[in-house]
Amino acid sequence: MTEPAQDRSLLLHDLFDRQALRHPDKVAVRDQHGELTYARTAQQAERLAALLRQRCPQPGARIGLHLRRGTQLVVAMLAVLRGGHTYVPLDPAYPARRLLFTAQDADLALVLSDQPLPAELTALPVLRLDAPAPPTAQAPAPARPVDPGTPAYVIYTSGSTGRPKGVPVPHRNVAALIRACEPRCETGPEDVWTLFHSYAFDFSVWEIWGALLSGATLVVVPPEVAASPQATLDLLAREGVTVFNVVPSVFRHLARTAPSRRTAVPSALRYVIFGGESIDVRDIRDWRAALGRGTRFVNTYGITESTVFVTLRPLTDEELDREPDTTGQAAFASDLGEPLDGWQLRVVDEHGADIQPGRTGEILVLGAGIAAGYLDMPQLTAERFPLLPDADGTIRRHYRSGDLARLLPDGTYCYAGRADDQVKVNGHRIELGEVEARLREAPGIRDLAVVCALSRLGEPQLTAFYTPADPSAPDHAPTAQPPSPDQLRSHARLVLPAHMVPTRFVPLPELPINPSGKTDRRALADLDTTRPRR
Template identity: 45%
Template sequence: MESGQHTLVERFEGVVARFPDRVAVTADDRELTYRELKHRSAAVARRLRDAGAGAGSPVGLLVPRSSGLAVGLLGILMSGAAYVPLDPAHPRERIAWMLKDSGVSHVVTVPELADSLPGMSVEVVELAEDRAHGPAPEAAQPLIGPSAEDLAYVIYTSGSTGLPKGVQVEHRNVVRLFDVTRDWFGFSEEDVWTLFHSAAFDFSVWEFWGALLFGGRLVVVPSATARSPRALDELLRAQRVTVLSQTPSAFARLAAAEERAAGPLSTLRVVVFGGERLEPAGLRDWFARHGDEHPRLVNMYGITEATVHASYRPVTAADTTRSGASPIGVPLPDLGFHVLDEDGRPVPDGVPGELYVAGAGVARGYLDRPELNKERFLELEGPDGTVRRCYRTGDRVLAHSDGGYGYLGRTDDQIKIRGYRVEPGEIEAVLLAEPGVSAAAVVAHGYGDGDVRLLAHVASDTPAYLLAPRLGERAAAVLPPYMRPSAYVVRPELPLTPNGKVDRGRLPEPAAAVAPVPVDEDGAPGPTGTERRIVQIWQSVLDLPEVGRNTDFFDLGGTSLSLLRMFARTNEEFGTDLDITVLIEGATVASLARHVDSALSATVSTP
């Protein structure tokens, strides 16, 4: 068969036949071989079939990071259905909306998350612990799996109309992604991959199948480890990871942790960047320590609608001295890039234009969005006269004379936060639902050291100290964490363009920004002095006038990057060596102060 004419299930079963006893998944200090993973997944598939799912139907997948995530995902595909990933960290209301919009009638989940689904019109298929790790069931009659043209998954992305939209991706779209990139990377059964990203983020598709389609081992990264660069560094060493996928901002934090560790990450052979604009200048220190041969660093521009990755560009030390557009390289062999002006005409090399991606990676389209599909999924005639289906990306790029491309930014207001696409319009629609708010504009605001957060400007006569907490509660009820504004600027009115739209270029500086949560009632720092000093650090890092001792760092607008800066400042201030993982029990001033005092006490008492 030609590339892309197999299904993911067929390819996986071929790997099982070759490597039945190799470890497929490592998670929670447990391992599943390929044979065990297939048998457990097949059991889930049969339960889904018995419950009436399968044959092209969408099935929800609500499972935390564990080996059960792999079992559930594969089980859904083996049943013939498509999986709809649901992140347990997302608000219940958002999960309910996605279930209804996608037409899901069955959800594969675990007992501890099943309680979050009452009231939703779905049948729960529980992935119990004994089914995920107990003895493999006896072989049964083979299942009739999907075809290459069937849906593999529906992943939701932010929508400019105020609601997320589901991107439909077929089996053949994913299979050909690995067929056309295999020679570049040399993937094999010797590779160890990490599942670092949420299953609701399409980078996870690359991680999951990159391991399991080649007989490699997939290491599921716990959520707490993903938030701690030092813990991630330790996991990469302990598991001898060879292939790592990261957004540039996440890799910057890992690189800083690796620099402080007792030696390089010697087993890494390739790091794949995606999800965000890459600025090669930020890799100078890394290249100074490692060179650019081992590991290789590769930038892969991509979009969910073109199946994860669309281009390939090795990054070298020489790139760190160049300025201008972010290098994204050449399109994958079965894709074509077309750079067009506002009237849809090709532009010459070196002239910016909007990127249209054509070829085998282009997804089926948005689920039940016919008008949007007409706007974004188009038929385009190439230089050779061949008409190909393409996706209009909204990204501004320019073509180089050597055949490569450079990324410049967006043609619209879309924002990238930690790799996730954020349409400001979706957030603004939530804020406009609050009584007394007449206008809203959400923008990305830099807070130094590469930290980017969402800032909401709203027009209202309600005082900011009263309105910001209400808006924060409203956002937390329906938006995932990465889409919640870190702070609010409240004014009687926002500047408008002549045609009546908010003029984003004239929005005021956030000097009077207010955090979305108030200082808690017992907000005064404790008498020991430790809390007072930590409060001052948090006020500086978060650029806030007040910080409560029992208010969560992330509720105050903190991000993973600002958390790292806060921790570095704290350790410097007190002479401690605390790791971010101490905040698993609570990211508050009070909790951190207890750990600082404990560390200082241990230091003093050590002979």
């Protein structure tokens, strides 16, 4: 098997140290309690790394991070990497049972924490970083050489089976990601980034290392601020944020809040980079109408198993200014864009052959960002990370994403939903993504998700949960009043075969989101089984 050549000298902590030498007095990370310069961050990380070398003398240990979002989180990450170890996020905001599963599955050697552990985790060895006297090593311990193939982190991603899967991602993958993205986004030391997401969500990998490895300043957004659109907009303006990474469902709330602002606007914002979900161009147009045209918007497609991003797709002014069609949707919003340098994307049919224009197939990814597999799950690794011939016949590791794309006649790949969104109702195979796409065409719809759950008789049925649009929003005609369930059902019958029309239509003020900021379909399914039938 032949893999792309990699610069084996690139390690995340070494790359950080290069920035510390260039900009020792520049602020590296800031939270609501204080800030650390690059030099100070490096010094604190080295002191903690020396202690970790004593506590975990054998390199390659997996160390849990049970820490609040703040400056010490970055210090701890760097310390773990300097010690030749791998960090495993244990976000305190996650349920204790999920943290226990992660800790046991990852076989943690140690947990770094700044607060008492949940009762479920008290049996784990722990090093408290919030002690009155910060812990220090009794004697200096020599640094160890670290191979770029050593996993930098293990992030757990949910699976269709309901059992989370650990994805170990090596240093060299993250270094390749930053190297590939920097010229595309033109970021550098003058930028101010946010850590907006949970560090247990892989989008944070780009936020943290994209900022710190380019010499920029990373502003940690407290969870309570991230939960408030008004507070988030205030922070973006106050901190002079220039690079903001966000999932579309959260950006939607920011775009809705922006027109009502009476305080400073985030005028320094150069980039909004989307990830994790499909975008709605109407939200971007709402933002531009309220806050101006100074911000550039970039859509991404990515997967935890391929190191955050696979492709980037800048959205141009010409596209965003184009008159929306009758549905308010825009075809370019689903354009996957170009793969990053070192990444490759293929779309294949059920026989493994590359698809032809007009067809839909599964997205396979190969190249610099592909992880080696799942942690201690060899059977699933073999299934999802197969060794296949690429276009020139070379056998290489691919990742089967489970995502679908359609090839247009001009060679553009457009995202087409999840393969595992397919359900079977009354003998018919139904793609939930297709049902959602057609229902979103109805006027007056802002957001919508379709789930399949069991009826009281134990039979599968589709339920559409939706949030009504604000008729006063710039991209919606004043006559587009929010539809009632009966009106949306009538629309569905016009655009979908009878077997694809949901049984129930439920308006909600907002769709629930999970800790990663994505639509929480499991919560909707639970809601569907507990709501009184109407």
